[in-house]
Amino acid sequence: MIHQGGCHCGRVRFAVEAPSRLKVAECNCSICSKSGFLHLIVPKSQFRLLKGEDALTAYTFNTGVARHYFCSTCGIKSFYVPRSHPDGYSVNVRCLDPGTVESMEIEPFNGREWEGQFPGGRSPGFEGHAGA
Numbered sequence: 106m107i108h109q110g111g112c113h114c115g116r117v118r119f120a121v122e123a124p125s126r127l128k129v130a131e132c133n134c135s136i137c138s139k140s141g142f143l144h145l146i147v148p149k150s151q152f153r154l155l156k157g158e159d160a161l162t163a164y165t166f167n168t169g170v171a172r173h174y175f176c177s178t179c180g181i182k183s184f185y186v187p188r189s190h191p192d193g194y195s196v197n198v199r200c201l202d203p204g205t206v207e208s209m210e211i212e213p214f215n216g217r218e219w220e221g222q223f224p225g226g227r228s229p230g231f232e233g234h235a236g237a
């Protein structure tokens with residue numbers, strides 16, 4: 106099904122294709138723990154930016170692989186390109202509109218020790234997790 110969401114001020118809006126019962130990851134790395142980001146990771150084909158490309162600013166650090174997009178008006182990071190899945194997106198399920206998510210199963214992810222989680226440098230598939 107299609108979930109919609111966006112940033113706080115409404116400049117950034119997106120649609121994401123995912124089940125109504127979501128499995129999401131809560132990561133303890135330096136950036137995710139500070140923002141409370143809950144990850145729903147999808148291939149690029151299941152994500153569509155509806156509006157707000159001009160509002161997005163990218164923040165990068167460490168390896169620079171992850172691209173942390175946030176709204177330049179309200180500062181909310183509603184989705185980004187994760188280091189574990191540079192060919193996909195991680196959507197912040199806290200930024201989804203109410204009404205389409207039936208349930209959510211939260212799995213902890215040890216992104217603080219990222220290299221140990223992904224010795225190959227990234228997740229092998231789309232069942233995985235995020236990290237910065």
Ligand SMILES: [Zn+2]
Pocket residue numbers: 112113114115116117176177178179180181
């Ligand atoms: Zn905004």
